[in-house]
Amino acid sequence: AEQANAGLNFLFDIPVSDGSKVFLIIAITGVALISVLAGLDAGVKRLSEINMVLAALLLLFVVLVGPTMDIITGFFTSLVAYVEYLPALSNPVGRADTNFSQGWTSFYWAWWISWSPFVGMFIARVSRGRTVREFLTCVLIIPSLVCILWMTAFGGTAVHMVTEGVTAIAEAGLPIKLFTMLEQMPLQAITSFLGIVLVIVFFVTSSDSGSLVIDTITAGGKVDAPVPQRVFWCTFEGLVAIALLLGGGLGSLQAMAVSTGFPFAIVLLLACYSIIQGLRTEPKAVGANSEATVDSD
Incomplete structure (x- = not known):
């Protein structure tokens, strides 16, 4: 909401205030x-498809128009640096850069872990019928590559502009850095508006997928x-988002994410163990069924 409000202020001079964010x-x-209310296929799926198309268009524009x-x-x-430095950056022991490790590594671990119950169940629901190989490819490998490409395109373009003397990007506030960068490129009004739409639709898809998962949990596993x-x-x-915004803004949201992330980390460790055990027994079950089929024949 903060970035969307900042973008609307940047583009349409809509005031940045708690009222606008609410x-x-x-x-x-x-x-x-x-x-x-429209359901998984009619509502969530269509919104996600629209979101991905818009994101792909904006990414393609930045890649072609930028450096x-x-x-x-x-x-x-x-990509090489990610593979090279990931083990070291994931290790909190003996780190001198406590500011980075706590502000980025630890915080985002807790952030992602706090999302894991919703995202995990949602992905499991939409991945029903897929093989483990397909799941790993489409959920882990491809999104990671897309994230690296996205960060490289937008971050690399911004860094390139700063090195070329465009200091406005470095001086801009965090919520409007994207729009300040797009301002230096052609069609800035269209691309900035597209950026605002993307921020809002990303928020919507996160909210509706989370709502569907909570509905499923509280309904005892029922899909409908x-x-x-x-x-x-x-x-x-x-209402919770509004309360967190008015109660302390991003700081309260971060505190909530970290506080809920730790207990879920224990649950995730148990879930990882369960998955390993399940995968180990899966081939045996398939083999047993095959033998039973052969014997019956």
Whole structure:
């Protein structure tokens, strides 16, 4: 909501205030509610497809209009660096850069872990019928490569502009750095508006997928939860977001993510053990069924 509000202020001079952010959250919650009521295929799936198309268009625009060769070479350089430095950056022992390790590594670990119950169940639901190989490819490998490409394209373009003397990007506030960078490129009004739409739709897809998972959990595993229950959880998510915003902004949200991430880390470790045990017994079960089939024949 903060970045969307900053983008609207940058493009349309809409004031940056708690009132504007609350209005955005209400609007986003309303769209998410419509998506949740429409169901997984009619609502969530279509929104996600629209989101990915818009993101791909913006990414393609930045790659083609920005420093294309630097982005391409930077992608492979970043990919190698990611593999090279990931083990060291994942190890908190003996680190001198406590500011980075706590502000980035530890925080984002807790952030992702706090999302894991929702994202994990949602991905499991939409991945039903897929093989483990397909799941790993489509959920882990491809998204990681896309993230590296996205960060390389936008981050590399911004760094290139700064080195060329465009200091406005470095001086801009964090929520409007994207729009400041797009301002230096052609069609800045269109691309900035597209960026705002992407931020909002990303928020909507996160909200509706989370609502669907909560509905499933509270309905005892039922896929089609009652409509009043869907309305309640989607609305409740919006109210919690407003409360966190008014109660302390991003700081309170970060504190909540870290505090909920730690207990879920223990649950995830148990889940990892369960997955390993399940995968170990899977071939035996298949073999036993095959033998039973042969014997019966």
